[in-house]
Amino acid sequence: LNHKTISVMGFSLFEFKLKSLEHSYTLQSNTDHLSMSLNGKWRLSNSNASLSLPAQVPGCVHSALQQQGYVPDPYFRFNDVSYRWIAFDNWTYTTTFTVSPEIKQKVLLMFDGVDTVGSISLNGIAVGKTDNMFCRYDFSVRDLLKDGDNVLQVVLLSPVLYASERRKAHSSYRIPPECPPDVQKGECHVNFIRKEQSSFSWDWGPSFPTMGLWKGVQLEAFDVLQLIQVSSVPFYSTCSQWRMQVELHIDAVQTAHGQITLSIPELDSEQTFQMQFLPGKTKSNFTLFINTVQLKLWWPNGYGEQPFYRLTVRGFQDGFLIFNTQSKVYFRTVELIQEPIVGSPGLSFYFRINGKPVFLKGSNWIPAHSFQDQVTSDNLLQSAVDANMNALRVWGGGVYEQDLFYDICDELGIMVWQDFMFACATYPTEADFIQTVREEVVQQVQRLKSHPSIIIWSGNNENEAALATDWFNIPASQRLTYIKDYVMLYVNNIKKIVQEDQSRPFLVSSPTNGAESEQEGWVAENPYDPHYGDVHFYSYILDCWDWRTFPRTRFASEYGFQSWPSFSTLQPVSVKEDWSYDSNFTSHRQHHEDGNQQMIQQAALHFHLPNATDPLKRFTDTLYITQVMQAQCVKTQTEFYRRSRSEIIEGKGHTMGALYWQLNDIWQAPSWSSIEFGGKWKMLHYFARSFFAAVLPVAFEEDDTLFIYAISDLSRDLKLRAVVSVFSWTDLNPVCTLSSDMLLVPEGSAVAIFKQPVATLLAGCGNCTRLTCLLTFHLEDNSSQQGPTNHHFLCSPKDAQGLHRPNITENKIGFTVTLHSDSVAPFVWLDVGNIPGRFSSNGFLMVSRNRTVGFNVWRPTSVAELTASLTVTSLRDIY
Known part of the structure; x- marks a missing residue:
């Protein structure tokens, strides 16, 4: 037994730490509170005890089996199907711990997260049950504890x-979809269980229906009371006055009188409240008033800093300090503006942060791993910021992410559109299902509402659209039943709970017409109407280079195209016979119907397809061309949305958000992601770094006229000109260079800055034609270039005359590479295999003889290792 004495605010604090059978507890005498962690090594066994093994908590069954060598890598080849048996068995977690039976007046056994349907017993006596992966559970166990060993078991x-059993019990009418499409190789009836919906499979992920204690387990013991949770939400009043709404969740043993002191020392703000602690769990609200003109606000990435202050909450009884906790608090306001637009039917749809309209630039977040205990999110979130993103939508078929995810988003200025976990389905509305959902929503809102990064709650993913456009072939005679269920779940229950948090808006669904959907009884006739709300849009057959195929929507919250990950990502989970685009492996990994064919068909519209005779080169070249296609498609669509922010054309426009689908991958497979499983950037993510730049030039053609827009997210006006360089495909020297007049680009706007018929432009540039020349362009003020250089192809690269294989050589000095080229090289791609890191630029159009690119490493490496791994590919190298 080790002990130490430290002084806290004049009190002696004795802290004891005891190790007991992999667990530990901490006793603090000033609070008379004992907390004993039960995390660590447990035992895990299946239903017939044929398997018994150590298992880490937090963790899951799949991870334990993998760590103990019972199953190889679940992601290897076809193992997602081979290991289906795991999810069809029942599993038992068991641990033993020692604790004094006279420990405290009240002892709670707390489970932060159980996945999912569990029966808990302590010393052979039933304690309680769980049925919701997203809920925290606690059980009073003082009378069940005994001196010596205590055995805790979770079945x-x-x-x-x-x-499946829940589905059979619901016999009155269908709750579709019954099963996922066959191509997903998944399990059925996931909408009858409150767990990660995508764990039964999705069109970008495998079926691994997990089980486990996926968050922490602990004993909490106390004689007086326990502070369970603190949440704080700021509200702006007037004349620079803020009020901080502080919510305390307290569990008290008996009635007691005391004081609560709230303070933010940096803001000279402190208030003390007299209160009565009532027996059991209670929620108390306090308001801390703050008068300051110097208060620093939290801003999204690109709009300002993310400062925080420390809120101290202290509780006293009879003059003794019984709890003292600190938490970060941020000050910001958020509004969702849905109001009429002059010259347009419908309503606007945009966010104001701290009173300022903000264009949301970003992507959609899916679970980063099939097994939550193996998730790491910091590198993915940093990669989002590095690509100039300011927003992510946490999609409703995954999980409410763990605290660290939102902490990082707060620190990096990433706005979060937070879905509740319902996706692409109808759901039952029996009383017990509604009750567990209500508890889930209450807990998650309490847990997350202190985060300034969360700017909106959304009830579900695509369920309004599913009803409106009849995804599930519901007979007309039953339609009202399903709409009634929809309103009961999302409006009468979830919305009612969430609206108690008045610090951010709530939408019932995504996509939705927002206020218009509400007017239509919550299920709009057309939830994809571009005059309202947010829109999801996908088209894999139409030419993605033609911006006219995209809806000019108020807000684009989902859109995208698939690509394959790089060979270095696929290689560890495959064997040589898999390395072909038409292998069983590539077919197995594709969970979107006809996805592999759609990628090739889209690529073939503008590119020659790989035709190498060497099978491995042909495969790697095909992976490359899918990434080129994806990057160029999403670039075209995103630039269309960004340039539409200041325009209303035929009643459509004022686009104020572009969140492409999707940021990250859950395994090594084709998907819509811009970051591969493991963190490697696809070409799309490098493109995103440019097309999400704060200042961006965008070119497009209409009626054979070239337009260039200057787009600015900055909070100040600019005066800019467009500089256009015309290159021949055969020469690195520009044929000619044109400049526009200097024009005003107001803050937060998109302005047409250059306009010229293509024929006129080419006629003034020697012998250029659409087939022989291409354009690059950038923006300048009076002193320097503003924003990235962009490109515009006057024809499909497959039709380009003069495009030949460049001779590109590399000169490596440290972690930089200088490329030398003798001709124009489109989509130059540097790859260092499985060395983790990213290049400063990649996938670029090379129209200069020399270009230097840096490599930012994510683990120790050497110049020799980088040199041995480096390959350089350009478009002409693949055919």
Whole structure:
């Protein structure tokens, strides 16, 4: 037994730490509170005890089996199907701990997260049950504890069989979809169980219906009371006055009188409140008033800093300090503006942060791993910021992310559009299902509402659209039943709970017409109407280079195209016979119907397809061309949305958000992601770094006329000109260079800055034609270039005359590479295999003889390792 004495605010604090069978507890005498962690090594066994093994908590069954060598890598080849048996068995977690039976007056056994359907017993006596992965559970166990060893057991039922039984019990009418499409190789009835919906499979991910204690387990013991949770939400009043709404969740043993002191020392703000602690769990609200003109606001990435202050909450009883906790607090306001637009039917749809309209630039977040105990999100979130993103939508078929995710978003200025976990389905509305959902929503809002990064709650993903456009072939005679269920779940329950948090808006669904959907009884006739709300749009057959195929929407919250990850990402989970675009492996990994064919068909519209005779080169070249296609498609669509922010054309426009689908991958497979599983940037992510730049030039053609827009997200006006360089495909020297007049580009706007018929432009540039020349362009003020250099192809690269294989050589000095080229080289791609890191630029159009690119390493490496791994590919190298 080790002990130490430290002084806290005049009190002696004795802290004891005791190790007991992999667990530990901490006793603090000033609070008379004992906290004993039960995390660590448990035992895990299946239903017939044929398997018994150590298992880490937090963790899951799949991870334990993998760590103990019972199953190789679940992601290897076809193992997602080979290991289906795991999810069809029941599993039991067991641990033993020692604790004094006279420990405290009240002892709670707390589970921060159980996945999912569990029966808990302590010393052979039933304690309680769980049925919701997203809920925290606690059980009073003082009378069940005994001197010496205490045995805690959690029996988890097969989620697949449980969901199936729940479906059978719901016999009155269908709750579709019954099963995922066959191409997903998934399990059925996931909408009958409150767990990660995508764990039964999705069109970008495998079926791994997990089970486990996926968050922490602990004993909490106390004689007086326990502070369970603190949440703080700021509200702006007037005349620079703010009020901080502080919510305390307290569990008290008996009635007691005391004081609560709230303070933010940096703001000279402190208030003390007299209160009565009532027995059991109670929620108390306090308001801390703050008068200051120097208060620093939290801003999204690109708009300002993300400063925070420290809120101290202290509780006293009879003059003794019984709890003392600190938390970060941020000050910001958010509004969702839906109001009439002059010259347009419909309503606007945009966010104001701290009173300033903000264009949301970013992507959609899916679970970063099939097994939540193996998730790391920091590098992915940093990569989002490095690509000039300011927003992510946490999609409703995954999980409410863990605290660290939102902490990082707060620190990096990433706005979060937070879905509740319902996606692409109808759901039952029996009383017990509604009750567990209500508890889930209450807990998640309490847990997350202190985060300034969360700017909106959204009830579900695509469920309004599913009803409106009849995804599930519901007979007309039953339609009202499903709409009634929809309103009961999302409006009468979820919305009612969430609106108690008045610090941010709530939408019932995404996509939605927002206020218009509400007017239509919450299910609009056309939730994809571009005059309202947010829109999801996908088209894989139409030419993605033609901006006219995209809806000019108020807000684009989902859109995208698939690509394959790089060979270095696929290689560890495959074997040589898999390395072909038409192998069983590539077919197995594609969970979107006809996805592999759609990628090739889209690429073939503008590029020659790989035709190498060497099978491996042909495969790697095909992976490359899918990434080129994806990057160019999403670039075209995103630039269309960004240049539409200041325009209303035929009643459509004022676009104020572009969140492409999707940021990250859950495994090594084709998907819509811009970052591969493991963190490697696809070409799309490098493109995003440019097309999400704060100042951006965008070119497009209409009626054979070239337009260039200057787009600015800055908070100040600019005066800019467009500089256009015309290159021949055969020469690195520009044929000619044109400049526009200097024009005013107001803050937060998109302005047409250059306009000229293509024929006129080419006629003034020697012998240029659409087939022989291409354009690059950038923006300048009076002193320097503003924003990145962009490009515009006057024809499809497959039709370009004079495009030949460049001779590109590399000169490596440290972690930089200088490329030398003798001709124009489109989509130059540097790859260093499985060395983690990213280049300063990649996938670029090379129209200069020399270009230097840096490599930012994410683990120790050497110049020799980089040199040995480096390959350089350009478009002409693949055919």
